[in-house]
Amino acid sequence: MSDLAKMIGSEDETPQDLEKMIPLLPSPMVQLIGKQASARPNVDNIVCFCRLAASDLNRPQNGRALHHRCVLIMNLKTAATVCVDDRNIPLNPGEALLVFPFQFHDYSAPESEDLLWFFVTFDIEDVSDLERFRYSPFVLSPNLERLAHDLIQAYLLPGNDDLSVAVFRLMLERIRLVEPIVRTEGTQPAPSTLLSRVNQMALSSREMPSAKEMAATVGISESHLRARFRESCGISLGRHLRQLRLEKACGMLRLGTSRISEIAENCGFTSVYTFSRAFAHAYGMSPSEYRRIGNPPTPSTDS
Template sequence: MISAMDRTLQVSEVFPSQISDPKSYYEGADQPNRIICSNVIVFERLSWKSLQQPHVGNRMHHRYVLMRVLRSAGVVSVDGQNYQLDVGDALLVTPYQFHHYIEIESDTLRWLFITFELEQGQPALADLSYRRLRPDLLTHQLWGEVAHLWSSDTAASRLELIPTLDRLLARLHATTLRLPQVETVGATTGNGWIAQVETLIIRSVREGWTFEEVAQRAGFSERHLRERFEKQMGLSLRDYRSNYQFHTAISLMRDAKCSLADVAELSGFNSQSVFTRFIRRMAGCTPRELCRQVREGRYEQSSE
């Protein structure tokens, strides 16, 4: 039986000693463009093979991907920029960013992923992209809550899941922006050539270089580069560039002001007919049909 004094002590430990009157009873705390998520999925990867997802289609995604390293550090390449993630670090990948994983410390790993769609709050999440995130203790606890709520079978826990993720992202936004911009890794031990080659492939889309020219600029023969790249990355040079061009095209299609001719040119295609054949091969439909699906939010690829 809890006495009145015990109840009083419990209240005093939880609440502030005094709550002052508000300055106004009509204007309170508000955040009009606060982060609101939907359609949340949580999963983990426990081996390099499952992390890398060799099929190129799995590297495309229309959702936000928030990842965190729980065991075994590694490097995540996002659109050709490399980020070294140590244990405890996190990274947010926004829709249609091409990403993959290299230099994983050990095949015995544990990386946690939260993928979701966004109802509002894009500016806040834009601030979190292209930077390594280092969660503080409270943010770490929110990560744990999201994981536990997802793992629970109860309806009540699932109802709490999305608001908890909203809090986690808001906390990341509030705390991370106080840190200096984290550098990208230009070259890492052993596999620094990968970052160089990725940069050259992306430049080749704009410059119209052949793979032979890419190889020459990287200091390899074309044959050696093809073999070494595919062995390390799990996909060919051609697939890598095609995937980059495809995701670039989809990103551009989201802009209603961008014509299909502009999309084709900015994706590295000087011929509309070649661009049409490319989109048919990658998406199974015409550029116009794909553009309509993207702008109506109906085009989907793998979550991760």
């Protein structure tokens, strides 16, 4: 590390006082040409909340959480295990974890009932530059904790939506500077389940496979797959796949520019009419209305 970098302070250290930082700035040769922003993926629609008790972690109660949004989890107090897809990831105080779109996640083995966990869910166009954090926690530096404080402060004040999003975008830039924790113990695959195998098949390809294609991949008949899925998950395979398709469509509608007909095809619907009818039944509005509003109510649980 250079002397200048040591003087400024690393990502894990508290920055120097402003009076000490200002003299470090160079005198620009050309004052009209400076640092240029890179084309980062669009981030929007952030939701901040907390969990203060371990018994409140697993919500919804009926099944593991699944949605088209990213989730940032910041642990300030009490270690627990975050179960993401088929991996058990220990998350200790002073650490954070990113859960990516369509990753099932729940929580286990909290060390105590008393928690202090901060969550941010958000929409993002492209997660490719964050992929190294998939299944890997990272340390909450003083800079990240300070930005979390500023984000909560902006979020709690009415009319500060633009500031809240701007602060969170800055937080993501800080996260991109840190390195994931390399942990050789404790992060191991959990037993593969039928639910996780179905989700991996459904979301690993551009187009949703049919139940018949999934059954062939698993090596059982379609009727056996449907029966086993309902027995193990408590819901029908068709209803679960419809939820996956609709969640995928929500993400494409919010942040993408594809035509609704293209989205219907990419999400496994046979026609725009079928897609629009299923979407309206689940969310109470058409896909085009959702694209304008971007915040539908919770989808219907009717089978």
